Amino acid sequence: MGIFTFTSGPAAAYGMPGRNAAELVLEKINAQGGIGGVKVKPIYVDEGQGTDGVVAEFRRLAADTNNQAMIAALSSGNCLALAPVAEQLKMPTFMWNCDTHQLFLKDKYQYVYRTNSSTVPEFIASVLYLLSVNPNVKTAAIINPDYAFGRDAGLIFKETLKALKPDVEIVAELYPKLGSPSFNTEISRLSAAQPDVIFSNLWGADLENFVRQAAPRQLFSRGKVILALGESVLQRVGTLLPEGVIVGVIGDGWWKSPHAQANALTRDFVESYRKRYNEYPVFPSFKMANTLYAVKAIYEKALATNKDRWPTREDLIAAAGNLKTETLTGTLELRPDHDGLVDQIVGVTVKDPAYPFPIMGQMVRYPARAVTPPAGIDPIAWIAKLKPDVLATLPKPGSYK
Amino acid sequence: MLSAYIPLVVDGLADAALIFFVAVGLTLVFSVMRILNVAHGSFYALGAYASVVIGIWLTGRGGPILGLAALVVSPILIAVLLGPLIERTLLRWTYGRPEALQILVTFGLFLILEDAQKLLFGVQPYSNAAPMQIFGISQIGGIVYLNYQLLLIAMAIGVAIGLRLMLKHTRIGKLIVAVVADQEVAQTLGIDSSRVFILAFSLGVFLAALGGALASPTVGVAPGLGSETIVLAFAVAAIGGLGQIEGAALAAILVGLTRSAAIYFAPEFQPVAPYLVMLAVLLVRPYGLFGSVGLRRI
Numbered sequence: 087m088g089i090f091t092f093t094s095g096p097a098a099a100y101g102m103p104g105r106n107a108a109e110l111v112l113e114k115i116n117a118q119g120g121i122g123g124v125k126v127k128p129i130y131v132d133e134g135q136g137t138d139g140v141v142a143e144f145r146r147l148a149a150d151t152n153n154q155a156m157i158a159a160l161s162s163g164n165c166l167a168l169a170p171v172a173e174q175l176k177m178p179t180f181m182w183n184c185d186t187h188q189l190f191l192k193d194k195y196q197y198v199y200r201t202n203s204s205t206v207p208e209f210i211a212s213v214l215y216l217l218s219v220n221p222n223v224k225t226a227a228i229i230n231p232d233y234a235f236g237r238d239a240g241l242i243f244k245e246t247l248k249a250l251k252p253d254v255e256i257v258a259e260l261y262p263k264l265g266s267p268s269f270n271t272e273i274s275r276l277s278a279a280q281p282d283v284i285f286s287n288l289w290g291a292d293l294e295n296f297v298r299q300a301a302p303r304q305l306f307s308r309g310k311v312i313l314a315l316g317e318s319v320l321q322r323v324g325t326l327l328p329e330g331v332i333v334g335v336i337g338d339g340w341w342k343s344p345h346a347q348a349n350a351l352t353r354d355f356v357e358s359y360r361k362r363y364n365e366y367p368v369f370p371s372f373k374m375a376n377t378l379y380a381v382k383a384i385y386e387k388a389l390a391t392n393k394d395r396w397p398t399r400e401d402l403i404a405a406a407g408n409l410k411t412e413t414l415t416g417t418l419e420l421r422p423d424h425d426g427l428v429d430q431i432v433g434v435t436v437k438d439p440a441y442p443f444p445i446m447g448q449m450v451r452y453p454a455r456a457v458t459p460p461a462g463i464d465p466i467a468w469i470a471k472l473k474p475d476v477l478a479t480l481p482k483p484g485s486y487k
Numbered sequence: 488m489l490s491a492y493i494p495l496v497v498d499g500l501a502d503a504a505l506i507f508f509v510a511v512g513l514t515l516v517f518s519v520m521r522i523l524n525v526a527h528g529s530f531y532a533l534g535a536y537a538s539v540v541i542g543i544w545l546t547g548r549g550g551p552i553l554g555l556a557a558l559v560v561s562p563i564l565i566a567v568l569l570g571p572l573i574e575r576t577l578l579r580w581t582y583g584r585p586e587a588l589q590i591l592v593t594f595g596l597f598l599i600l601e602d603a604q605k606l607l608f609g610v611q612p613y614s615n616a617a618p619m620q621i622f623g624i625s626q627i628g629g630i631v632y633l634n635y636q637l638l639l640i641a642m643a644i645g646v647a648i649g650l651r652l653m654l655k656h657t658r659i660g661k662l663i664v665a666v667v668a669d670q671e672v673a674q675t676l677g678i679d680s681s682r683v684f685i686l687a688f689s690l691g692v693f694l695a696a697l698g699g700a701l702a703s704p705t706v707g708v709a710p711g712l713g714s715e716t717i718v719l720a721f722a723v724a725a726i727g728g729l730g731q732i733e734g735a736a737l738a739a740i741l742v743g744l745t746r747s748a749a750i751y752f753a754p755e756f757q758p759v760a761p762y763l764v765m766l767a768v769l770l771v772r773p774y775g776l777f778g779s780v781g782l783r784r785i
Contacts, residue, residue, distance in 0.1 A: 094610050096710070098611065099611060099612055261757075265711055270502070271498040271746065271747040278630055294614070297705075303630075326616075330686070359622075463680075
């Protein structure tokens with residue numbers, strides 16, 4: 087298996103928890119005899135080398151006939167570059183992170199699946215949560231990284247607000263460069279705009295920097311802040327955050343969620359992760375772990391269909407169709423358009439004496455189907471058709487206990 | 488109405504201060520040794536890493552006030568350890584050779600130092616925010632600033648004045664100026680130019696590492712910091728005129744203010760702001776604000 091993630095550069099703050107999870111999960115799978123008696127050998131590729139290098143590595147690994155599946159990639163940019171290559175090489179590829187809703191928007195792929203949700207459900211969930219806890223919001227500001235993921239999230243945030251609460255005014259829209267070491271001027275600008283709510287999908291080292299710089303300057307105590315990928319940095323900067331910051335896990339990967347707590351395999355994963363890496367797994371760890379367990383399920387399905395003959399790449403892709411499988415944190419369903427259906431968990435920071443950092447409380451779990459546009463429909467047009475009364479039909483913050 | 492612009496100016500100057508430390512070191516080394524040191528950004532990153540690691544160690548032993556010492560100790564350490572070593576082994580060999588070769592050698596050094604950082608510190612971001620919290624906060628124009636940010640502006644002004652005084656009024660400064668003016672004549676007068684080179688290069692390393700160390704409490708220190716910094720430092724040095732201390736200061740202020748103005752009024756231009764300033768200046772003055780053809784000054 088080729089496994090692609092960032093192990094260098096500022097994105098490694100998000101990529102390494104994915105790689106750590108892959109190591110643990112594959113060790114566990116191999117200790118139990120592998121998949122159908124075959125041990126899995128991971129080959130890790132660093133996405134920090136740039137897209138050209140990533141594509142070249144992908145081609146090199148795909149040329150090895152022993153290589154059965156690719157788990158690629160973290161960066162949406164790399165995913166968009168790899169998908170056509172995977173298709174051309176007929177290489178079963180499972181996108182473990184890859185949030186961009188543009189992946190399956192225009193192109194149809196036979197060999198590419200996304201084992202996670204996409205930007206649309208992920209950021210709609212943030213707005214739904216915001217309007218449930220703060221229905222009187224009048225002004226909002228956005229600070230997202232300046233590339234497709236940040237721009238898309240900004241658009242989805244604005245379009246969802248426009249559909250559900252059209253009178254909200256966007257008073258500042260900032261897109262600092264990805265990998266900026268300092269956000270101090272942006273923080274002043276946000277303070278000056280005095281919005282009721284600040285939305286951000288900053289992630290990795292950028293998010294850590296932003297929180298470190300913004301918290302002492304009291305940005306988090308002036309209004310509501312939504313950190314859509316906030317859970318991934320709580321353990322590193324959480325002591326700086328006050329209670330009540332809306333944080334998401336973009337998906338359902340939260341190690342203390344009721345689903346995770348009820349699953350013995352998850353509890354074991356969390357415990358061994360904490361023992362080896364000296365911290366709790368964050369949601370990128372679960373995106374990776376859930377993908378690997380889904381790929382294992384696909385192999386087992388193919389083996390059963392094949393009456394235990396080892397599946398070819400074609401057998402594997404055939405088995406992935408319409409898969410519905412239990413993951414460490416819930417259920418993953420692969421739609422006929424190859425996109426994943428995953429629930430969305432959102433919560434707020436709460437202090438818990440058992441942990442030296444705030445954890446997620448007042449959680450809600452939005453069902454995947456309620457927040458994901460149906461296959462084949464332009465997602466932005468779908469958002470525009472959302473009605474404010476949709477909130478009444480959805481579970482409330484605090485209902486996921 | 489005017490008061491609305493005060494935060495913009497404060498942000499711009501705080502930004503300029505950090506750019507200045509690294510650009511002035513780059514420009515000083517170029518002025519004395521005629522070398523465009525691509526590895527200069529790595530010294531900034533190393534200063535930041537060293538300051539975080541030593542800072543956390545010192546804070547653990549004597550509290551955050553002692554941790555502050557790391558901000559000065561680490562750049563001195565980096566300069567003393569790496570300055571003479573790199574000048575003696577690597578750079579000395581390139582003097583008088585084609586510029587392309589000098590750039591290749593310093594680029595190679597940059598790559599080695601980047602990998603060395605990964606080897607030593609891994610890829611996760613480091614941070615030590617204690618120093619910026621010691622000094623508390625102030626309100627300017629209704630916006631909360633860390634006093635540490637204001638202190639940085641004062642430090643940059645101090646370094647600019649200190650450098651100028653050193654070059655004008657100290658023995659070593661006068662030796663540097665003499666070597667810059669004419670190395671051969673300086674040597675015939677008995678000035679040991681190779682010692683001046685070591686000192687000037689180490690001073691450049693110190694200034695870059697000082698910039699990194701002072702930035703470290705407010706920025707996350709992660710791989711990539713060096714390359715981010717060197718690109719900006721080159722832009723600032725080019726705007727100011729290569730080898731010009733006052734030029735670097737003015738260019739840093741211009742770039743800092745333009746970046747913050749962009750964030751306030753046209754955020755989409757923020758990433759390209761330094762290069763727009765560079766374009767505008769170089770179109771009118773191809774040798775930079777303070778630069779001139781053929782004349783070697785400092």
